[in-house]
Every structure is written in C-alpha cells, then in structure tokens.
Amino acid sequence: MxxxxxxxxxxxxxxxxxxxxxxxxxxxxxxxxxxxxxxxxxxxxxxxxxxxxxxxxxxxxxxxxxxxxxxxxxxxxxxxxxxxxxxxxxxxxxxxxxxxxxxxxxxxxxxxxxxxxxxxxxxxxxxxxxxxxxxxxxxxxxxxxxxxxxxxxxxxxxxxxxxxxxxxxxxxxxxxxxxxxxxxxxxxxxxxxxxxxxxxxxxxxxxxxxxxxxxxxxxxxxxxxxxxxFLKEAPIYTKVKDEPPTRYSKESSVRHSMIANGCQMEGTVENSIISRAVSIGRGSIVKNCIIMQKTQIGENCLLDSVIIDKDVRLESGTVITGSSSSPYVIQKGKRQGALMSS
CATH class of the missing domain: 3.90.550.10 (Spore Coat Polysaccharide Biosynthesis Protein SpsA; Chain A)
Structure with a gap:
C-alpha cells in the first residue's frame, strides 16, 4: 500500500x-x-x-x-x-x-x-x-x-x-x-x-x-x-539555506518570537516572526510583525502588526502600524519611510 x-x-x-x-x-x-x-x-x-x-x-x-x-x-x-x-x-x-x-x-x-x-x-x-x-x-x-x-x-x-x-x-x-x-x-x-x-x-x-x-x-x-x-517523526521539509547564526547586540531584546539564521538584531522584537538575513537597527521596536528575508530596518523605527515582504528597506525613524484584523503590508523590494497607519 x-x-x-x-x-x-x-x-x-x-x-x-x-x-x-x-x-x-x-x-x-x-x-x-x-x-x-x-x-x-x-x-x-x-x-x-x-x-x-x-x-x-x-x-x-x-x-x-x-x-x-x-x-x-x-x-x-x-x-x-x-x-x-x-x-x-x-x-x-x-x-x-x-x-x-x-x-x-x-x-x-x-x-x-x-x-x-x-x-x-x-x-x-x-x-x-x-x-x-x-x-x-x-x-x-x-x-x-x-x-x-x-x-x-x-x-x-x-x-x-x-x-x-x-x-x-x-x-x-x-x-x-x-x-x-x-x-x-x-x-x-x-x-x-x-x-x-x-x-x-x-x-x-x-x-x-x-x-x-x-x-x-x-x-x-x-x-x-x-x-x-512540527513533529520529529514527521518533519516539515524545506529548501536548506546555509546561513551563519543570528547576531544579537547587547542593546537587543527579543521576546516570544521566532528568529531565523543570519540576522543582525540591535533593536527590540516582540511576538514576531523574523526570516533569515534580516537586520533590525538600534532603537527600533518590532511588535506583532512578520518580516521576510533580507529586509533592512533602520534605527528608531516602530512597527506594529506589519507584514514586510522580501528585500524591503525601511529608513530610520519609520513608523508603521496596522492591526490584527488589518495588518499593514509592504510589498517585496519597496523602500519606505515617514509615518503610516492602516
């Protein structure tokens, strides 16, 4: 069978x-x-x-x-x-x-x-x-x-x-x-x-x-x-990516989150999913977010309930807020700054 x-x-x-x-x-x-x-x-x-x-x-x-x-x-x-x-x-x-x-x-x-x-x-x-x-x-x-x-x-x-x-x-x-x-x-x-x-x-x-x-x-x-x-006896397979371990600075803080390999963490991350090779600048706060691979987040940014696709660059000081029922979405490869809300 x-x-x-x-x-x-x-x-x-x-x-x-x-x-x-x-x-x-x-x-x-x-x-x-x-x-x-x-x-x-x-x-x-x-x-x-x-x-x-x-x-x-x-x-x-x-x-x-x-x-x-x-x-x-x-x-x-x-x-x-x-x-x-x-x-x-x-x-x-x-x-x-x-x-x-x-x-x-x-x-x-x-x-x-x-x-x-x-x-x-x-x-x-x-x-x-x-x-x-x-x-x-x-x-x-x-x-x-x-x-x-x-x-x-x-x-x-x-x-x-x-x-x-x-x-x-x-x-x-x-x-x-x-x-x-x-x-x-x-x-x-x-x-x-x-x-x-x-x-x-x-x-x-x-x-x-x-x-x-x-x-x-x-x-x-x-x-x-x-x-x-995710069970040991029945793994979920995916394409293997060789990345170095994530680097956490002394100023960084991570709680209740999933962080993939190859990231640079200098800010605060709470209740979020961070894909590989993401950088989060000093003083930035990321809460209730999904951040996809190779995204760069500058310093002193505030993100809440945001979905960011791959290869996005956020300038320092960017503030973006959404909600659990209506998360703010940034498409792949975009560059953004200033204040935004859903």
Missing amino acids: NKSLLGVIDATTHHEGLEDLMTYRSLAAIPFAGRYRLIDFVLSNMVNSNIESVAIFPKFQYRSLMDHLGSGKDWDLNRKRDGLFFFPSSIIEGIRRGIGSFNHFAANIDYFYRSKQEYALIANCFTVCQMNFKPVLEKHIQSGCDITEIYHGGKSMQMYLVKISLLIELIHMREETGYTCMSDVVSDIDHPYRLCFYEWNGYSMMIDSIQSYFAASMELLQPEIWKKL
Whole structure:
C-alpha cells in the first residue's frame, strides 16, 4: 500500500486577498513560519505518507516555486523512478475556485497513464497542517468509495482521493459531463459515484487572505500550536539555506518570537516572526510583525502588526502600524519611510 498513492498538488490557485504577497510569486511559494513556503506542508505530508511520486501543477508566477523545490532533493524526491514532476499550465482560462483543473490534467494525461500507483491524492497548496494520508487511503479502500473528500471542522479541505482510472475517465468525459475539476463532481448531487468523507481532527489552517495568513503566523508563536505542526517523526521539509547564526547586540531584546539564521538584531522584537538575513537597527521596536528575508530596518523605527515582504528597506525613524484584523503590508523590494497607519 505504501506505493499505491500518487500525489497531485494544484498550485494554480489565485486568492485575491493575497495579491500583495503574490506579485512576484505563486500562492504555493509564499513564505511562512520564517523558513518555509506554503507548499512545504502538503508536500512534506505526502512524503511522510510514503508517497514517492508527486506532480506539481503550477500556473501563475511559478519561477520562485520551481527555484524553491528544485529537483526535490530536500524532500527525497530526486529519484530515477517516480520523484517530483512539474507540469506548468499553458491553458488560457479564467480563475477557478475548484482544485485540479481537468483541462490542465488532460494536457499532461501521459503522466497519469504511466503512473504505477493505483490511487491519486489531489490537494491544494495553501493548507497548513500535519496530516498522514495513509489512514485516508485505508478508509477509502475499506469503504469501497469512488471518491473521498477530506474535511476539517465540517468544511471541505479541498483534498480528494480517487482511483487513477476514475480520474482518467473524469478527464476524458469533462466536456460531456461539464465537470471542470473535482469540486464540480462532488458538488453535483446527481453524480453517479460513491462519495465518502474523511474528517481530519488535527490542526489545520487554509491560507486564503492576508487576515488568515497573519492569524496562522501569529498562532505559531503558541507552543501548543507549534508542537502540533512540527513533529520529529514527521518533519516539515524545506529548501536548506546555509546561513551563519543570528547576531544579537547587547542593546537587543527579543521576546516570544521566532528568529531565523543570519540576522543582525540591535533593536527590540516582540511576538514576531523574523526570516533569515534580516537586520533590525538600534532603537527600533518590532511588535506583532512578520518580516521576510533580507529586509533592512533602520534605527528608531516602530512597527506594529506589519507584514514586510522580501528585500524591503525601511529608513530610520519609520513608523508603521496596522492591526490584527488589518495588518499593514509592504510589498517585496519597496523602500519606505515617514509615518503610516492602516
């Protein structure tokens, strides 16, 4: 059973509420928790579930995603057989709400024909969770299901388990049935398939807006949440970056925060997530913030409830305030100063 499940990750989703973080990258490649990307969670869950063949179906701004995943080595997916596959979309179609475009799959139908696995797990790229998919497969087989939809808290997680032969049939019959993706199938009350539901009771957060991204990030600062996501027996893998340790000056103060490697800390940081190679100047105060890699914050700045993307430079004396319900977002590569508030 270990080799009977194929992984399929839909990386084409575009959430309008996250546009400020998606100008130069896809949703799947948005940084999270200081050193990870959103796709790392579902991909690591697949690897930890002994899935040895994973197909990524990207569409928008996927250069950053491909750079992050590379050959799949950090996930042990750089294999001669199976491994990691990329199938970028060349199909012009509007933004869909469902996961897994049958048109996109049809353009790469040989991948499914050639797969040695019997079942496919079709998943989104933006759910943060720690899940073992093997029990889902076991229940699917035991219950004689055609399609299993994974739920959490009574809501669909937009993850589907289906026999590959049925998936191929759905792809070929898409024009006749009108089904464009898996959600079309399961939402049709007249479909002829045996649909089952698998309720996941662990921690899960779907990142579909700036508010949910900020809330999920701040929750990670709670030890009980961190321990639910990051397990020794089921690690969340990511691209390895070699950085020196973070340097803390005598004037610096850090409380209840996550600090990645390679940073220069001279100011005060509270309740924040700081990515690698960030510098925070003397006298600056950073509270309730998410600061992404290589950002430079000058001296005597005040930041509260702010999300700062990569490679941003803040001049000394900059004051920016947002709120937990409406964090202030600074896009990648910007240079800012003066007083700002949301």
